[in-house]
Amino acid sequence: MHRTLERQIKKYLPGVNVSAIAWENFFKAVDEAYTHFDDDRKLMSRSLDLSSKEQVEVNERLAKEKAKDEAILSSIGDGVIAVNEEGKVLFINQAAQNILDLPNENITGQPIYNSIEMVDEHGESIELDKRPFEHALKTGETITATSALTRYYYVRPDGTKFPVSFTTTPIKIEGKIVGAIEVFRDATKEKEIDHAKSEFVSLASHQLRTPLSTIGWYTEMLMAGDAGSVNDEQKGYLEEIYHGNRRMVELVNALLNVSRIELGTFMLTPEPVNFVELTKSVIAEVHPQVIRNGLNIKENYEENLPLIPADSKLTRIILQNLVTNAVKYTPSEGTITVSLSSVLGQQINHGNANEKYLLITVSDTGYGIPNKEKDKIFTKLYRAENVREKETDGSGLGLYLVKSVLAACGGEVWFDSEENKGTTFYVIIPLSGMRAKEGQRSLIT
Amino acid sequence: MTNKPRRTVLIVEDEKPLLNAIRIKLENSGFDVLTTRTLDQALHYMEDIPKVDVIWLDHYLLGKGTGLDFVVAIKNNEKWKEIPIFVVSNTASPEKVRSYIKFGVTKYYTKADYRLDQIITDMREMLKD
Numbered sequence: 404m405h406r407t408l409e410r411q412i413k414k415y416l417p418g419v420n421v422s423a424i425a426w427e428n429f430f431k432a433v434d435e436a437y438t439h440f441d442d443d444r445k446l447m448s449r450s451l452d453l454s455s456k457e458q459v460e461v462n463e464r465l466a467k468e469k470a471k472d473e474a475i476l477s478s479i480g481d482g483v484i485a486v487n488e489e490g491k492v493l494f495i496n497q498a499a500q501n502i503l504d505l506p507n508e509n510i511t512g513q514p515i516y517n518s519i520e521m522v523d524e525h526g527e528s529i530e531l532d533k534r535p536f537e538h539a540l541k542t543g544e545t546i547t548a549t550s551a552l553t554r555y556y557y558v559r560p561d562g563t564k565f566p567v568s569f570t571t572t573p574i575k576i577e578g579k580i581v582g583a584i585e586v587f588r589d590a591t592k593e594k595e596i597d598h599a600k601s602e603f604v605s606l607a608s609h610q611l612r613t614p615l616s617t618i619g620w621y622t623e624m625l626m627a628g629d630a631g632s633v634n635d636e637q638k639g640y641l642e643e644i645y646h647g648n649r650r651m652v653e654l655v656n657a658l659l660n661v662s663r664i665e666l667g668t669f670m671l672t673p674e675p676v677n678f679v680e681l682t683k684s685v686i687a688e689v690h691p692q693v694i695r696n697g698l699n700i701k702e703n704y705e706e707n708l709p710l711i712p713a714d715s716k717l718t719r720i721i722l723q724n725l726v727t728n729a730v731k732y733t734p735s736e737g738t739i740t741v742s743l744s745s746v747l748g749q750q751i752n753h754g755n756a757n758e759k760y761l762l763i764t765v766s767d768t769g770y771g772i773p774n775k776e777k778d779k780i781f782t783k784l785y786r787a788e789n790v791r792e793k794e795t796d797g798s799g800l801g802l803y804l805v806k807s808v809l810a811a812c813g814g815e816v817w818f819d820s821e822e823n824k825g826t827t828f829y830v831i832i833p834l835s836g837m838r839a840k841e842g843q844r845s846l847i848t
Numbered sequence: 849m850t851n852k853p854r855r856t857v858l859i860v861e862d863e864k865p866l867l868n869a870i871r872i873k874l875e876n877s878g879f880d881v882l883t884t885r886t887l888d889q890a891l892h893y894m895e896d897i898p899k900v901d902v903i904w905l906d907h908y909l910l911g912k913g914t915g916l917d918f919v920v921a922i923k924n925n926e927k928w929k930e931i932p933i934f935v936v937s938n939t940a941s942p943e944k945v946r947s948y949i950k951f952g953v954t955k956y957y958t959k960a961d962y963r964l965d966q967i968i969t970d971m972r973e974m975l976k977d
Contacts, residue, residue, distance in 0.1 A: 612938040613863055616959040620869040623963050629876050652960045 405430045485574070485584040486515050486536055493582060502589050504559040520558040524566075529555065535571035539583040545572045553590055566590040597665070604662035608655045615655065618648045650796060657800040660720070661783065664807045671812055673837045675710035676718055678743055678761060685722040686741065689730050697735035703742040711761055712836030717808050721816075724801035725765040725828050731797065732790050733769035733825075740766045745834060753815050759834040760814075766827035772820040780818070781806040789822065805830075812837035855901040855975055856880040860890045860918060861936075862910040866959070870904060870936075873964045877972075887913035891921060900931060902971055905953075907937035907944060916944070919951045932974050936967060 409426060421429075476483050482499030486492055492510050500506050503519060510518040515536055521529045531537055535546045535555070547570040548555055556564040569587035573580045622645045624630060626638060633641065663669040686700060693700055729739045742764045748754035751762065772780055776787045784799040791797075802816075809816050813833050820826035857879045861867040867883055874881050882897060884890045887909050894900060903922070907915040915935060922928045932954040937944075945956050954974060957967055 609938060612960040613866070616938065617863070617865045617869070619960065620866065620873075620964050623965065624869060624873060627965065629872060655960070 408433070479586075480588075482587045483584065484515065484587075485582060486540075487582045488540060488580060490515050490536055490540060492518065499587070502565075502587070503557060504561065508560075521567075522556045522558055522564055524554050524556065526556075526564065535569060536583050536585060539571045539573040540580055543573050543575065543580050545570065547571070553594075557587075566594045568593070601662040601665045604658055608659040608662070611655050612652070615648060615652050619645065619652065622648060654798050654800075657798050657804065660804055661800055661807075664804065664811070669811075671714045671717060671837060671839055673712035673714055673839055676713040676715050677710055678713075678718070678763070679704045679708060681715065681718055682722055682741060682743060682763075685719060685726050688723070689726055692727075692730050693739075696730065696733070698730065698733055699736075699738045701738060701740040703740065703744075705744040708743060708745060708761065709834065711832065711834055713832060714812070714837055717812065717837070718832075721805050721808060721830060722763070724805050725763075725830070728801060728828075729765050729767040729769065729826075731794055733767040737768040737825075739768075740764070746831075748831075751829070751831070753817065753829075754831050754833070760831040761834055763830040763832075764827055765830075766825060768825040771822040771824055771826050772818070773822050777820065781816075854878065854880050856882065856897065856899055857902045857904055857971075858882045858884070858890065858893055858897075858900045859904040860884055860887075860909065860915065861904070861906040862886075862908055863906070866906075869964065873968060874904075877968050885910040887911065887918055890918055894922070894925075894928060900928075902975060903931055903933045904967075904971075905933055905935050905937075907935065907939045916947055916951070919948060919953055923951050932971075934967060934971060936962070 405426075408430070476494070477497045479496060480498055482502045483494070483496040484492060484499050485494040492513055492515050495505075495510060505518075508518075516531060516534060521534055523529055532541065535548075538544065538546045549568050549570065553566050553568050555567050555569065557567045558564045566589070567587050568590035569585055571583055571585040574582040574584055622641055625633060626641045626645065660669070682704075683702070686702065726739070726741065733739060742762075744762050746760055746762045747756070748758050748760060749756040751760075754760050770789050770793065772787055773789055776785075779785045780787065781802050782799075783803040785803075786797055786799045806816055808814075809830065809832075814831055814837070816828065816830045818826055818828045855878075857874055859867060859870050859874070859881060861870060861883070862885045864885070867885065871881050871883050882893050882900070884893060888911065890909075903918075905915045905918060909915060909918075915937065919933060919935075922931060922933065929952075933952075934955050934957065935948050935953050936957045936959055938959045948956055955970060
């Protein structure tokens with residue numbers, strides 16, 4: 404091949420005179436170029452071959468994964484629905500179709516809001532921007548209602564509705580919301596059980612109050628000498644019975660209130676309330692304990708606070724709980740400070756930024772709330788470990804009631820606390836007033 | 849309490865131990881006391897006894913009728929409608945409280961939350977004794 408190449412070059416380039424060594428080098432270079440090219444070609448063809456093989460493998464793997472996912476999703480007992488960023492259904496599993504009674508309809512590709520109606524407990528349609536899917540898509544937040552207290556209901560094609568317990572989570576790819584997925588189930592049974600439980604508590608509490616009245620009144624009469632004189636020792640015993648009975652009455656009242664809140668039967672009737680007067684009267688009630696425990700109470704009231712439309716019974720429950728807690732959980736010579744002022748939401752980073760609120764703060768120099776228990780302090784029946792050791796009297800219902808009542812009326816409650824330094828509770832109530840709520844029963848103060 | 853006129857109180861309460869406690873406490877406080885556990889007998893007392901000054905009333909009663917029926921009967925009778933009525937009951941539903949207040953009862957107490965002497969003090973004040 405080198406000879407032919409040499410002849411060709413000499414034919415087309417007659418004037419070129421090249422030494423034997425130069426020819427040698429030239430042919431060597433040409434050889435190498437051919438070899439390299441051949442290697443590259445082989446490499447290329449091999450890698451092409453490889454990648455198509457891999458492609459097949461990857462495809463197979465993906466198909467398997469997809470089949471597995473689909474198998475998992477369709478065999479899950481809970482309903483699963485996924486939507487894209489426009490709220491159109493991407494996927495609905497068998498359980499969801501069964502729960503919603505949609506066996507033959509294909510809603511894939513349809514907007515979820517048209518396909519499945521969602522209503523509240525009164526049967527009123529839930530506004531679009533309050534629908535969990537819309538909320539997840541718009542805010543990127545997970546929305547969940549997993550207890551029997553859910554207020555969301557799905558409506559089946561035949562018009563029947565059922566309470567739905569769900570978690571709706573946005574699907575994000577590289578931070579961008581591309582859809583949302585909801586896992587849900589029918590919460591009818593749980594709701595029925597919860598309702599029965601609350602009704603039972605309510606009934607039992609009523610039945611309990613009659614014998615408690617008997618104990619209270621007869622003890623009162625014995626102490627007053629209505630059945631003849633009693634000596635000091637007997638009087639002391641009777642006082643113990645009387646106070647034990649009082650505690651029992653308070654506990655029954657608290658249980659009744661909790662069951663009313665959970666049944667949703669409590670009512671909220673706003674009327675103009677003078678918060679300063681109300682606070683003063685609550686403080687006056689605890690005066691005997693304040694003296695007995697050697698505490699100081701400071702009161703700061705902003706001048707000219709307006710009357711606020713509020714439910715005075717509920718407001719009293721809130722104040723009583725915060726003030727009695729402060730008194731109960733502050734060692735002697737401690738100080739409790741109660742303040743009332745008006746603030747804008749943005750000043751305190753709570754509520755709505757531009758709305759005006761009444762801010763109630765109750766701070767103490769007491770035992771404080773341990774860090775690890777701070778997230779549980781509003782939980783029903785929960786009592787922090789450090790106070791359980793010091794004070795046996797307490798039901799763990801007070802702060803739960805405070806939080807529930809405020810949640811129902813448009814207010815908020817939160818706190819700062821350091822163990823062995825003290826605690827400050829903050830409550831805000833809109834100056835425009837508490838939201839009214841129709842109900843059968845008021846709460847008991 | 850020497851010069852004070854003796855007052856007659858009618859107690860309508862179904863729960864025997866409570867009825868007795870109220871009776872004893874009111875007698876010890878110088879009242880003449882009538883007691884009954886039913887609506888029917890309460891109405892008979894009203895017919896038969898010339899002067900009832902004040903009524904102590906529970907909501908749930910023995911037999912037919914409730915305290916509310918009794919209040920309606922009292923307030924619809926020209927002779928009786930000015931008699932003060934103190935409702936003392938453990939049934940604190942606001943509908944009931946509202947109905948009682950609407951029909952013009954003097955005061956509504958939740959039994960478990962009030963001492964007897966507190967209610968009797970209020971009663972005396974009302975009667976201006």
